[in-house]
Amino acid sequence: MTYESAPNYDDAAYDGLAMHCSDGRFSRQFNDFIVSHLGLVRCDRLIVPGGPGVIGGRPDAEPDGQRVLGELTFLCEAHEIDRVVLIQHDLCMYYHAKLGATDETLRAMQLEDLACAREVVVGATGIDRVEMYIARVVGRVVVFEPARVG
Numbered sequence: 001m002t003y004e005s006a007p008n009y010d011d012a013a014y015d016g017l018a019m020h021c022s023d024g025r026f027s028r029q030f031n032d033f034i035v036s037h038l039g040l041v042r043c044d045r046l047i048v049p050g051g052p053g054v055i056g057g058r059p060d061a062e063p064d065g066q067r068v069l070g071e072l073t074f075l076c077e078a079h080e081i082d083r084v085v086l087i088q089h090d091l092c093m094y095y096h097a098k099l100g101a102t103d104e105t106l107r108a109m110q111l112e113d114l115a116c117a118r119e120v121v122v123g124a125t126g127i128d129r130v131e132m133y134i135a136r137v138v139g140r141v142v143v144f145e146p147a148r149v150g
Ligand SMILES: [Zn+2]
Pocket: 021, 022, 023, 049, 050, 051, 089, 091, 092, 093, 094, 095
């Protein structure tokens, strides 16, 4: 049984790179935000547990961080990317399970890591358009807002 995807193959220029967590509870909302709100229809996706948190400089994330930063740098160079979007989200299990976050410390850790991740991305790629967002759960609704860091 085959399946024919409605959108045609599109070989126009890449319009960015979006990095976010792999948490399936948020996958439709991440996609909706990236495509419908940001208008990135041909962006590369770097989807890993913890999202930008893996390149935020925390020692517990370091082994993942080096590999993922290499992948990010490769994609940005190979595809001539000039815009990077970093998204963190509420209820992130990577932070709780791997980085020792609590409900009380999660947001502050994520904001700190976003600021650090932005610096790391700018330093590694030279791209200065690096945007940061937080996906919050409000009732049953996922609300995206620009991250206010440092
Ligand atoms: Zn997560």
